[in-house]
Amino acid sequence: MNPKFTEVEGLAWGKLLNVHSIMARRLEEMLQTRYQISHGEFEVLLRLSWASDNRRRIWELAETSVLTHSGMSRLIERLVKAGLVRRETATEDKRGAYAVITAAGLERIAAAEASNIELVKQHFLSLYNEEELKQMGSFWKRFLNYEEQLAKDETGS
Amino acid sequence: MNPKFTEVEGLAWGKLLNVHSIMARRLEEMLQTRYQISHGEFEVLLRLSWASDNRRRIWELAETSVLTHSGMSRLIERLVKAGLVRRETATEDKRGAYAVITAAGLERIAAAEASNIELVKQHFLSLYNEEELKQMGSFWKRFLNYEEQLAKDETGS
DNA sequence: TATATATGCTTGCGCACGCATTGTCAATAG
DNA sequence: CTATTGACAATGCGTGCGCAAGCATATATA
Numbered sequence: 001m002n003p004k005f006t007e008v009e010g011l012a013w014g015k016l017l018n019v020h021s022i023m024a025r026r027l028e029e030m031l032q033t034r035y036q037i038s039h040g041e042f043e044v045l046l047r048l049s050w051a052s053d054n055r056r057r058i059w060e061l062a063e064t065s066v067l068t069h070s071g072m073s074r075l076i077e078r079l080v081k082a083g084l085v086r087r088e089t090a091t092e093d094k095r096g097a098y099a100v101i102t103a104a105g106l107e108r109i110a111a112a113e114a115s116n117i118e119l120v121k122q123h124f125l126s127l128y129n130e131e132e133l134k135q136m137g138s139f140w141k142r143f144l145n146y147e148e149q150l151a152k153d154e155t156g157s
Numbered sequence: 158m159n160p161k162f163t164e165v166e167g168l169a170w171g172k173l174l175n176v177h178s179i180m181a182r183r184l185e186e187m188l189q190t191r192y193q194i195s196h197g198e199f200e201v202l203l204r205l206s207w208a209s210d211n212r213r214r215i216w217e218l219a220e221t222s223v224l225t226h227s228g229m230s231r232l233i234e235r236l237v238k239a240g241l242v243r244r245e246t247a248t249e250d251k252r253g254a255y256a257v258i259t260a261a262g263l264e265r266i267a268a269a270e271a272s273n274i275e276l277v278k279q280h281f282l283s284l285y286n287e288e289e290l291k292q293m294g295s296f297w298k299r300f301l302n303y304e305e306q307l308a309k310d311e312t313g314s
Numbered sequence: 315t316a317t318a319t320a321t322g323c324t325t326g327c328g329c330a331c332g333c334a335t336t337g338t339c340a341a342t343a344g
Numbered sequence: 345c346t347a348t349t350g351a352c353a354a355t356g357c358g359t360g361c362g363c364a365a366g367c368a369t370a371t372a373t374a
Contacts, residue, residue: 003274009282011294019297020177021223022304038360059322066178071361073324078360095322095369117160125166127299136296137168140176142284147179195330216352228331230354235330252339252352 023124030119035112036082040067040075042116045084045109048101055088055100084108180281187276192269193239197224197232199273202241202266205258212245212257241265 005013028039037045044061048054062072076099079085084105090096101109125133162170185196194202201218205211219229233256236242241262247253258266282290 003271003278005274005277005282008287008290008294009278011297012285012290013277013281015294015297015301016177019300020173022301025223040360057322066182068362069323070325070363073322074360077324090322093322093370097323114160117162120162120170121160121166124170124300125162127303128169128296130165132296133165133169135292137165137172139285139289139293140168140172143176143281144172144179146284197330214352225332226353227333227355230352231330234354247352250340250352254353 019124023120026123027116027119030115031112034115035108037084037108037112040065041079042109042112044072044075044079044099045101045105046113048085048099049106049109049113051101054106055098057090058097058099061099079105176281180277183280184273184276187272188269191272192265194241194265194269197222198236199266199269201229201232201236201256202258202262203270205242205256206263206266206270208258211263212255214247215254215256218256236262 024039031037031039031042035042043065047061047064048056058072058076059069061076062069065072067075076085076087079099080087083102085099085101088098088100090098128136181196188194188196188199192199200222204218204221205213215229215233216226218233219226222229224232233242233244236256237244240259242256242258245255245257247255285293
């Protein structure tokens with residue numbers, strides 16, 4: 001009833017929080033000042049740019065993000081106002097709408113993604129060698145597999 | 158001008174974001190439902206409980222957090238309303254104010270911290286052995302040392 | 315077909331935040 | 345002693361978010 005972290009545990013977890021916080025701040029500041037988009041908007045534009053037909057349903061974008069449906073609805077609204085995305089009502093289901101990335105959006109996200117990758121390489125990845133990066137990846141994979149298993153067990157019960 | 162992540166890099170960085178996001182959500186939900194506090198409030202209460210005299214200046218709390226001074230001012234206001242903290246104007250400098258954690262606050266934060274540690278152990282730390290946790294810690298230490306060096310270089314120039 | 319329920323998105327409301335400004339006090343210069 | 349400057353905290357305003365409710369459409373049931 002009186003749990004404590006060992007020193008090693010405290011470093012492994014606590015400093016992870018610090019690392020994330022520093023990198024997240026840096027990335028957000030860069031995206032805002034250079035490209036006038038938030039990190040959430042960045043991720044949405046990225047997903048849209050990956051889509052074969054440059055479009056995704058709004059609920060789908062919400063599911064795979066931190067936001068709720070209403071939050072995503074407003075985020076798309078901002079991107080529409082900025083001319084980076086347009087809405088299209090779905091022909092096969094008139095309740096729904098697609099967010100479609102525009103040419104301006106594609107241009108913006110290509111530049112932003114390049115800056116993003118450069119920044120992460122310079123400030124994070126460059127500090128570790130190939131072997132270490134592999135190990136990091138395996139750590140995260142183990143966690144995410146465990147999470148997936150948890151989710152399955154829950155639906156199964 | 159067309160940077161890309163290698164597969165290994167993409168895993169080491171991208172999945173780190175996923176891990177953080179999953180854990181952060183879980184922690185915040187737990188703190189909110191069981192203890193009616195946000196993660197930011199949790200961290201402030203924790204700092205106050207560590208302080209020898211159970212008090213810290215408001216600007217000091219702001220500096221070592223994600224918030225600005227105004228944000229911290231309001232966060233303290235909420236904690237005061239909740240009876241977990243009280244304000245005391247600093248006797249040695251009447252411009253300033255201390256946030257002082259109350260008995261109720263100490264009680265709340267002790268329970269919340271225990272839950273927090275348990276949750277992190279169960280869902281994260283338990284997946285790795287001592288050796289692996291040490292390695293993780295060394296990764297973060299390397300990053301944070303590098304950051305510190307950067308900051309020094311900047312002030313030095 | 316008629317009715318009930320579910321789904322996809324939007325909107326009203328309240329909350330927490332940052333920015334810019336203000337109020338209050340301290341420190342220093344003349 | 346007074347004026348100027350600076351530091352700490354509080355506050356007005358705008359923004360983005362979640363929650364809950366609403367609207368339109370789709371699906372299931374009889």
